[in-house]
Amino acid sequence: MSSQILDRSLVLDAVRVTEAAAIAAWALVGRGDEKAADQAAVDAMRTALNELAIEGVIVIGEGERDEAPMLYIGEKVGRGGGPRIDIALDPLEGTTLTAKAMANALAVMAWAPAGTMLHAPDTYMDKIACGPGLPAGIIDLDRDAGENARAIAKAKGVDVSEITVCVLDRPRHAEIIASLRAVGARVSLIPDGDVAGVIHTADPETGIDMYIGQGGAPEGVLACAALKCVGGQFQGRLVFRNADERARAHGHGVTDLDKKYDLHEMVRADAIFVATGVTDGALLEGVKMSGDQVCTHTLVMNSHTKTVREVWMKRRL
Secondary structure (H helix, E strand, O other), rough: HHHHHHHHHHHHHHHHHHHHHHHHHHHOOOOOOOHHHHHHHHHHHHHHOOOOOEEEEEEEEEOOOOOOOOOOOEEOOOOOOEEEEEEEEEEEEEEEEHOOOOOOOOOEOOOOOOOOOOOOOOOEEEEEEOOOOOOOOOOOOOHHHHHHHHHHHHHHOOOOOEEEEEEEEHHHHHHHHHHHHHOOOEEEOOOOOOOHHHHHOOOHHHHHOOOEEEEHHHHHHHHHHHHHHHEEEEEEEEOOOOHHHHHHHHHHHOOOOOOEEHHHHHEOOOOEEEEOOOOOOOOOOOOEEOOEEEEEEEEEEOOOOEEEEEEEEEEEE
């Protein structure tokens, strides 16, 4: 099954899906309308998915069925006649970034064989991640943020002042930020886009050593698919705000509501991860339009081959 999922022609089909979503969202960059930008990306991604010869199920999507008109969790996509796959997606990671014409907005998707991705409800998740080459268990959600930074510094043989930690700029992270700064670590605050934040830990050029904080559970699964391709460590724990969210978790087969998931429990088989830039960012360049030509920049990761490719597309509209 993995060989079918990772077939070169199917991987290229996945690239076309995120390209379509990114181009559709780009038309709304800087317009100040988050919902319209998100809907444009959703519509384009759904249309592209339904043209493919796959039997896909959205396991991480735009929310629950009663809250999202398209690409909801549990929705079936594809025209059939191909492999059965789990699909995790975020048609527009960074709706606010897009609406405000800020950097790092992406169209993101991951595929794995059916039944191998965590079927997480649309709720929050506490997360911590680091890149490859570090001892197993070097990070732990149950440790203080500053302690985790010190552990990474010790493993790398550097002073903690040389460690940079990426954190979403949210009031809820005040304690995490204070803990990191108290031990002397650098804190790199981002306004949105924690999938890219996690991926940055695996790219030495970004200078990011660790990601920590609370964000969306869907983004956590997507980030794990990416780390599975390039190496690294991740831990996540679902956060439930009310009884309804806990009930939905049970409906998705989540029985241990306090479970601390690692990378390979979130994505249990080989996967591909694809992201296309909407706006320019540290990870990817954004969509470029010139006359009747459009250019896109896409990152394609394959956990089976441990390869990372950049795809540049230029075509006439």
